[in-house]
Amino acid sequence: MTDYEMFVERVKTKTGIDLALYKEAQMKRRLTSLYEKKGFSNFVDFFKEMDVNRELMDEFLDRMTINVSEFYRNGKRWEVLEKKILPRLLKASPRLKVWSAACSTGEEPYSLAMVLSNHQPLSQVSISATDLDENAIAKAKAAIYPERSLAEVPAQMKQKYFEQEGSFYKVTPDIKRTVTFKKHNLLNDRYEQNHDLIVCRNVMIYFTEEAKDQIYHNFSKALKPGGVLFVGSTEQIFNPAQYDFEVEDTFFYRKKG
Structure with a gap:
């Protein structure tokens, strides 16, 4: 099992959110840039910290959801x-x-x-x-x-x-x-x-x-x-x-x- 697959499994157990239902390449890219910014080198260590750090968990949720919006778009x-x-x-x-x-x-x-x-x-x-x-x-x-x-x-x-x-x-x-x-x-x-x-x-x-x-x-x-x-x-x-x-x-x- 890759460290990303392990991460997906642990996130699902903890939050009920199934990252496997999101396109993998896009999600992985978005989350990799977040964990690198936070000084982690892999998904396993990133999750360990997320598990005990509410602020980091919130930031993860913010990054995995796509908050780009405007009024009367199109x-x-x-x-x-x-x-x-x-x-x-x-x-x-x-x-x-x-x-x-x-x-x-x-x-x-x-x-x-x-x-x-x-x-x-x-x-x-x-x-x-x-x-x-x-x-x-x-x-x-x-x-x-x-x-x-x-x-x-x-x-x-x-x-x-x-x-x-x-x-x-x-x-x-x-x-x-x-x-x-x-x-x-x-x-x-x-x-x-x-x-x-x-x-x-x-x-x-x-x-x-x-x-x-x-x-x-x-x-x-x-x-x-x-x-x-x-x-x-x-x-x-x-x-x-x-x-x-x-x-x-x-x-x-x-x-x-």
Whole structure:
């Protein structure tokens, strides 16, 4: 057994996180640069220290999850969501059950709330946002972002829903109130059911084919018939029918029924 395989086994026993479900080359590269930075020369010694050092464990979790996000990422897709997808969903159900899965540092669920605010009062908007990384969730709850994260935010939204604090921008309380954050592991934890919309973007590329297959099946079961899965711009599902999906638009998949 290689030292990486031993590391994978020990991490799974300690945390329940199965690194074998992530693409090995990418994960190994990311974690090797972390342990070298910390002065270790192999995965076994790295784990020994991680086992007793909470701070190092948190840093490991932060590194293995991919916290690169921004508001309205790939703006044209958000336009499709606003003008085509949401009007149909809201016609069927005026109070949508929305889940932002693998939400990272919160830009995505807050973007969702802003888009929904164009269709209904914020008092009717409720979004569940989950991530595996507690550090990312803490940042999401703080809701303070550098200007570069807002590059694609429409000007009127920036004016309405952000307060500038020095070189940072803070999400306004009325938007913050619409989002509930909690920890969730897409590969292990139970999925809530009856969602109208699930948004999970730019995370599936890091999983193995086997893991992706499992997650897409779970997303399908978690959606109502007619509900929609919105994925990232490098994450097209090539055989949507096997998950009971049909293409509603590029990167939007509607559950049949």
